[in-house]
Amino acid sequence: MELSPTIIALLGLLLAAWTVGAAWLMISAGAKAKGAESTRKAARRMARLLDEAPAIPLLVRADGRIEGSDRLAHWLGFDALPQFLSELADADDRGLTKAQLSELSEKVRRAQKSAAPFRMNITVPGSQRSLALRGTLADPQVSPGGAALVWVFDFSESATELSRMREESARAKGDFAALVGLIEAAPMPMWFRGTDTRLRLVNSAYVEAVGAESAEGVVEGQVELIESVDGLSAAQVAGQAVQHKQSVERIVQATIGGERRALRVSDLPLGEEGVAGYAVDIQEMEEQARAHRAYAKAQRNMLDRLSVGVAQFDAERKLTFANQPFRRIFNMRLGGLADGLPFERLLSEARDAGRTPEVRDFPAWRQEHVEWFASGETQEEAWPLSDGTHLRIVAQPMPDGGLAIIAEDRTEQLALSATRDTLLRTRTATLDSLFEALAVFAPDGHLQLWNRSFASTWGVEAETLDEHPLVDTMLEEIAGNLAKPKHIKRVGEVIRTATLDRNETGSRVALADGRTLEFAGVPLPDGNGLLTTLDVTANEQAETALRERNQALExxxxxxxxxxxxxxxxxxxxxxxxxxxxxxxxxxxxxxxxxxxxxxxxxxxxxxxxxxxxxxxxxxxxxxxxxxxxLRKEKLELQPFVTQVVREREAEIEAKGLSLDLRGGANIKVEADRRQLARAVGHLLDNAIVATDRGGKILVDLAKKPEGTRIVLSDNGAGMSSEELRRALEGLRISEDGEGIERRQGLGIPLARQLIEAHGGDLTIQSQTGLGTSATILLP
CATH class of the missing domain: 1.10.287 (Helix Hairpins)
Structure with missing residues (x-):
């Protein structure tokens, strides 16, 4: 089947379009692949940034699911982050505590519903990690549906540092409060000055010292405690401390509480803050220091007056003091003390002067004595010197490591001891030669000493006395020799009184052989008692004769x-x-x-x-x-009484042309026999009238003295010589042949004296030829 050119063209166009589309798709896919790679790189970079960020996001959805990184899981103690928020509190003690989870869930719920942000700080249990949670409602672009976004911050180091800083701050505040309290409670004045040396802070002791009402008043008035010294005020001295950056300490006088006190003031610079200061009252320390110096001086003056030599050495074994006897004993030079004479040198110089004992090895002997400083015990030695002197040396270690040496010259004591031995022998010989029987008894009753006559007088065997018997034993021996044995108690009582009561008593006893003994107990200074016995048989007989003669005289x-x-x-x-x-x-x-x-x-x-x-x-x-x-005594007014005695002789006074002056204060009274006292005063007045020539003067003076009442009768007559006055005072006396009475100068003066003495008074007569006579009567 043949295709038409149109179909072929359409197919070509279709293929071309498909090729173009494929090319475009390929180009577009490459661009998208590059964009996706860039997005993935940006996502990884953002994920890395989030992982390195100090905050980790935690997304909490409305159903409780959570999304977060593994780092957050590790912060919470999990290996992997749980799926739900409620699982953050694990049964294995991982994650949050129930209280923390409950608080977090409540805050998340509130944020999801009200979009209220929240803050929360938690510390993960079982660790020192501190987490800060900052939560808010998530942006819809991040997570729609009302999720909450929680940012988790790890501030463990900051929390630790903050905790440390808080502790330090609290401690600093406490220390500051304690320091302020300490400064405020300090008994010494303390203050703080700023860099301008002005007072900023003072304590209560400062306020009290300056007599202010408050610390604020002191700071406001800048009241200074320390007075200016040498033209520098306390603020200027503080400024010098700040300027030189070193503390300044000085002792000044200040008036505190109305008293002058000695203060040790210190100014301490505190860098850029200012300068602190305080004052310590050292008045008592100064007084104690003065008292110590005075005591030391008085002690050394006292030691200089002792007869015993005393020397003091310091811890370095140098002489610090030696009194005069010590220098004299060791022949010390005057400069030795000023040079701080070492102990070793002192011994060497003493050896050269012959003031140490003669020893074979002197260096070793000296070293032994140097060890006295470290011995810690008192050492005592006797030093016999070559010149016959005997020294007693005592070394007393001192608490400061020094040594006190006491040197006593015992030469005289040894001589006295020898003399004492001689005296004891002489005493024994003397006691044995006495006629009295003597015995010395101790306070415990033992016989200590006796002479030869004691045994024969009391009839005690000498062997018994040699045993130093007790008093009771000796009295038993003596009792058989008494005429009445019960009288032995007298002897024991006398011995006890002398030894224990320290009183002197005596008594007599008759012996069976007809003798009479008189004994006495005498306390001796050494605490013993002396029993002295004397045979008074002859005295007894003579006393009997005298008693009979006394009866005859009576x-x-x-x-x-x-x-x-x-x-x-x-x-x-x-x-x-x-x-x-x-x-x-x-x-x-x-x-x-x-x-x-x-x-x-x-x-x-x-x-x-x-x-x-x-x-x-x-x-x-x-x-x-x-x-x-x-005597019939009565109260007499002396002036009227003497006036009457004078007036009784008025005719005789006028006949001789005499002038009589009677002086004396009123209200002088005596207690006397009116008649006898009148006769005594009259006799003295008659003698004055007779002895005074025509125109003469007689003075009668009455006075009250502390020793009694005094009556003075004086005249300016012819007076008497001492022999004539003696004869006048004798009056009548028995003639030398004893067969008659020899008349002297009459009976007036002797009778007046007898009458005055009968009143308890005294008559004193003073006379001098050509000047007159003065008779003074003193009555009690």
């Missing part, structure tokens, strides 16, 4: 008393009778008398008066010497 005194009473009657009765008869004759009872008879009668009356007075004086003097003078 009887004679009674006879004398009766004699004085009789003599008082026998003297006064005749005189009274003579005076009475003479007065009768004068009155004319026996007739009128001639003028000559009247003169005779008047002479009789005058004589009777004088004799009566003399008899009264003699009797009073005798009674006073015998202690029998009766």
């Amino acid at each position: 009887q004679a005194d009674q006879v004398k008393t009766r004699f004085l009473a009789n003599m008082s009657y026998e003297f006064r009765t005749p005189l009274t009778s003579i005076g009475g008869f003479a007065e009768l004759l004068e009155s004319g009872v026996a007739g009128e008398l001639s003028p000559q008879g009247r003169e005779y009668v008047q002479a009789i009356l005058d004589s009777v008066g004088r004799l009566t007075e003399q008899v009264e004086n003699v009797l009073d003097l005798s009674q006073s010497e015998a202690g029998l003078l009766p």
